[in-house]
Amino acid sequence: xxxxxxxxxxxxxxxxxxxxxxxxxxxxATQFGxxxxxxxxxxxxxxxxxxxxxxxxxxASDRYGRRPMIIAGxxxxxxxxxxxxxxxxxxxxxxxxxxxxxxxxxxGVVQAYVADATPPDQRTQSLGWLSAVTSFGAxxxxxxxxxxxxxxxxxxxxxxxxxxxxxxxxxxxxxxxESREMRPSGAFDAAHPRTTGRVAVxxxxxxxxxxASRLIWIYTIAIGAFYGTGPTMPLLLSARLGVTxxxxxxxxxxxxxxxxVARAGLLGWALxxxxxxxxxxxxxxxxxxxxxxxxxxxxxxxxxxxxxxxPLGTAFLFPCxxxxxxxxxPGADRGLYMGVQQTFGGVSRVAFPVAAxxxxxxxxxxxxxxxxxxxxxxxLPLTGAMAGYAKTGR
Numbered sequence: 278x279x280x281x282x283x284x285x286x287x288x289x290x291x292x293x294x295x296x297x298x299x300x301x302x303x304x305x306a307t308q309f310g311x312x313x314x315x316x317x318x319x320x321x322x323x324x325x326x327x328x329x330x331x332x333x334x335x336x337a338s339d340r341y342g343r344r345p346m347i348i349a350g351x352x353x354x355x356x357x358x359x360x361x362x363x364x365x366x367x368x369x370x371x372x373x374x375x376x377x378x379x380x381x382x383x384x385g386v387v388q389a390y391v392a393d394a395t396p397p398d399q400r401t402q403s404l405g406w407l408s409a410v411t412s413f414g415a416x417x418x419x420x421x422x423x424x425x426x427x428x429x430x431x432x433x434x435x436x437x438x439x440x441x442x443x444x445x446x447x448x449x450x451x452x453x454x455e456s457r458e459m460r461p462s463g464a465f466d467a468a469h470p471r472t473t474g475r476v477a478v479x480x481x482x483x484x485x486x487x488x489a490s491r492l493i494w495i496y497t498i499a500i501g502a503f504y505g506t507g508p509t510m511p512l513l514l515s516a517r518l519g520v521t522x523x524x525x526x527x528x529x530x531x532x533x534x535x536x537x538v539a540r541a542g543l544l545g546w547a548l549x550x551x552x553x554x555x556x557x558x559x560x561x562x563x564x565x566x567x568x569x570x571x572x573x574x575x576x577x578x579x580x581x582x583x584x585x586x587x588p589l590g591t592a593f594l595f596p597c598x599x600x601x602x603x604x605x606x607p608g609a610d611r612g613l614y615m616g617v618q619q620t621f622g623g624v625s626r627v628a629f630p631v632a633a634x635x636x637x638x639x640x641x642x643x644x645x646x647x648x649x650x651x652x653x654x655x656x657l658p659l660t661g662a663m664a665g666y667a668k669t670g671r
Contacts, residue, residue, distance in 0.1 A: 280394050281403065283452045284347075285410045288387060290445040291351060292411040294438035295381075296418025296533070298361055300525045301426060301434060302370065303511045309367045313512055317634025320508040321627040322371050326378025328623025332477065334382045335389065335616025339609060343390040343456045346383055348449050353380030355442035362435025373435075378623075385615030392603035392611055393456035401553055401600030402545050408596055409540035412588070415533030423526030477610070477617045488605040489614060495557070495656045496598045497621040499564060502649035503591055505629020506568070513642040517575050532584050539592030553597040558660050560594030561653055563587075568650035572643035 303316045311319070338346040357377035364370045388404060395403040425433040481490045514520035514528065547556050567586030574580040599618070606614040633645035 280454050280456060281391065281406075283449070283454070284387065284390055284394075285407065287347065287351075287445050287449045287453060288407060289410040289414045290441055290448075291354065292414025293418040293421070294354065294358060294441040294445075295377075296415045296529070297422035297425070297434045297438045297441075298358065299508065300419045300511060300529050301422055302374075303508065304521075304525075305364070305431065306367060306370055309365075309370070311367050312634075313509065313637045314631065314634040315367065316512070317509065317630035317632070319367070319370055319374055320505075320630035322374035323378035323381065324505075324623040324626035324630075326375045327382045327384075328620040328627065330379050330382035331385050331616040331619035331623060332613060333616070335385045335612040335614070335619075337612075338383075338386040338389060339612040343386050343393070343612070344449070344453050346386045347390070347453065348446050350380040350383030350386070351442050351446035351449065353377075355439045355446065356380075358435045358439035358442060360435075362432040362439065364435075382616070382619065385617075385619040386612055388599055388603070389612040389615045390456040392600075392615075397604050400603050401548060401596050404600050404603075405540045405544040405548075405592070405596040408592065409537050409544075412533045412536030412540060412592075416530050416537060417533075419526035419529035419533070421526070423523055427523055477613055478620065481617065481621065489602060491659045492598050492602045492605070493614075493618050493621050495561075495659050496595065496602075496618055497625045498652055498656050499561065499591070499594055499598075500622045501625025501629040502568060502653045503564060503587060505626045506633045506645050506649050508630060509633045509637060509645065510571070512637060513571070513574075513646075514580075516642050518577070518580070528584070532588055535585055536588035536592055539589045540596070543589075544592060544596060547593060548597075553601055554660060556593050557597040558657060560590045560592070560597065561657055561660070562590070564590030564594060565650040565653040566590075568646045568653065572646035572650070574643075 302319060306316050306319055334346050334350070354377055357373045357375075357380060360369060360373035360376060364373055387407070391403050391407050392400050421437070422434040425437055480487070481493050484490055485494060510528075511520065511525050514525065520528065547559075551559065563586050567583045567588075567590060570579055570583035570586065574583055599615075602614060602618060603611055629645075629649065633649075636645040636648065
């Protein structure tokens with residue numbers, strides 16, 4: 278628990294910095310002349326960089342330890358926020374997103390750290406707590422970012438995020454312990470032949486019926502639908518409800534607060550009642566329903582229902598899928614497969630924002646959210662064999 282507490286503090290502060298700047302990105306980009314499609318490209322740039330490096334971070338953490346990789350990712354994020362603070366064009370915003378994505382590629386390492394430090398029957402709950410603390414960071418960050426933008430101008434949110442990332446990197450260097458006992462290089466290879474990131478990615482594509490592949494595909498579609506369309510939400514709220522950059526942070530704050538409540542207050546009870554397989558299915562239905570309502574929202578009651586159902590659905594779905602994935606892959610490959618999951622999720626988060634921006638420009642503000650809802654529902658058949666996955670866990 279001491280290891281996890283330090284990790285949770287690290288993840289919380291890191292998310293505060295991330296959430297400081299993300300809701301402001303569409304507004305800054307449009308002020309530099311970007312349209313909705315280009316905003317989608319900027320959002321996707323983070324995921325392009327993340328998907329390229331996530332398996333490398335994961336395999337490096339399997340080999341050399343989780344702790345140094347987490348600290349290195351925080352340092353890269355600090356550099357990205359400084360670039361964001363002083364960006365005066367769309368291209369500098371793009372650069373900041375690429376560097377930030379490289380730092381954010383360690384999310385699979387963080388999840389592997391949690392899996393290392395907890396027994397199989399507690400992993401989903403522990404991953405839920407990790408999601409809860411990051412969601413709480415998403416509550417604090419957007420409102421703080423909007424306040425800093427008003428009080429200090431465009432540079433203030435980025436500089437504040439850079440300071441936070443630097444401080445938490447120092448904190449992690451001092452207090453975060455390695456999550457598992459490290460093996461000498463030769464012993465590692467003898468005990469378990471190395472699986473490369475390329476081989477693992479090909480396996481997910483070529484063998485979609487395997488447990489790990491099914492879980493990764495569910496995660497890929499759902500996270501693209503949720504996080505890939507979310508950054509274009511400010512454009513919908515601005516067009517339909519007149520929300521500006523000075524107020525958008527408070528909507529994201531509610532969004533994050535619902536995630537915290539669901540993960541910290543409801544997930545454990547729901548797991549005990551339904552189990553991971555049925556809870557995953559419920560999460561899919563709730564997420565799809567929330568996306569559908571968002572596509573229709575033209576007033577605050579429907580918007581409130583949508584922004585309640587979506588974080589509730591993801592709070593149930595993502596920890597279950599990731600917890601099961603940690604159990605169905607070999608322990609020595611855990612970091613790698615967590616990274617591969619992030620790679621596939623990154624591809625989805627690249628495709629969805631670009632497609633969402635195009636759909637908004639061409640078919641209207643609600644269209645990307647409706648399509649995303651339908652795609653999430655398509656993953657329901659992939660949950661058919663989930664009930665037996667936990668029994669094979671290690």
